[in-house]
Amino acid sequence: MRKWKRVDTADGPRFRSALASHEAALLESLVTSMLGMLDDRESSSPADELEEITGLKTGHTRPPEDETMRRLLPDFYRPQHDHPAGSGTAESLNSALRSLHEPEIIEAKREAAQRLLKTLPVGGGRFELTEDDAHAWAAAVNDVRLALGTMLEIGPDGPDRLPPDHPMAGHFDVYQWLTVLQEYLVLGLMDKK
Template sequence: MRMWTRKNALGGVKFKSEMDGREVAVLRSLVESVVGLLERRGAEAPTDDLAELTGMRSGNTSAPDDPTLARLLPDFHRPEGADTAESDALAEQADLNGALRSLYEPDIIDIKRAAGATILSTLPNGGGKIVLTREQADSWLTGLNDVRLALGTTLGIDADTPDQLEEDDPRAPHLDVYHWLTWMQDSLVQVLMP
């Protein structure tokens, strides 16, 4: 992949790069996996009578069991300084998170799925040039961030993870992909900044 560039055009600012066919295949596979996870989560949302009467969607009230989805859809509220050993505090936190999740998770999933769809629709089949509008570039940032979070969670990446793993570590080739995604996201952020 080439670094992102910013070009002024008659139709407005465009953001350009280029990917080879292998890079497109890897990114497409990762984005499709994340979108698939989000679609399954959305499909698991319960329906209730009030939602059917008002047309308001409701989402899941409990956090995802899958660690990758839990990273993509974290709890909304984490009380500061609360003693987590207190059962009342835990129950209150769970109730608040459940209510917030029910209200907002469907829209968050829609936004994340739309970002993934934008990446998929703007990737050149077999490799080639990528030309994005400002809105598409913003969607790319959202989608790339989601893919990085998902891959990082799967690989167990944290602040203590070295930049390179031992060759016999099964995560080593995937860590290279994680670094590539980080570089791609950073390059796009740099050209988006005024």
């Protein structure tokens, strides 16, 4: 992975980089897996009679049971302390918000991931992104990092180094690579050199 180079053109900024063939294949595999997880979540949504009448798509009212999906689709509201009306109030609020907004969130994540896949250089090599493409890449790579970080049990203070003989050590290296890829792209988007 090379650093991203921002090039200002008459049609707006462009972001150039290059990926080795194995990097492109790895990124394609990770993003495709994440899309599969999002599709599974969406397809398991219960049927809603109101959706059939109004066309308003609704989603789950309960958070995902899987920790990785819960990280990608977290609760909307987390009380800082006990609510006077009890914990049912926060739960009820989260259920309503999730039902209304989860389909939109899944669709936004899907669109970013599909845009990354569409602009990913097949077999690796040099490539160039528009600003919209670069934002989609940043979002999709972030989602993959969140998912992988959850699987690796990386906490809020950042990752600890895994011993080389740990079965997930290779995955940790992938997490670090995704972090660098995203950081360089965000710096390019911010026009930082």
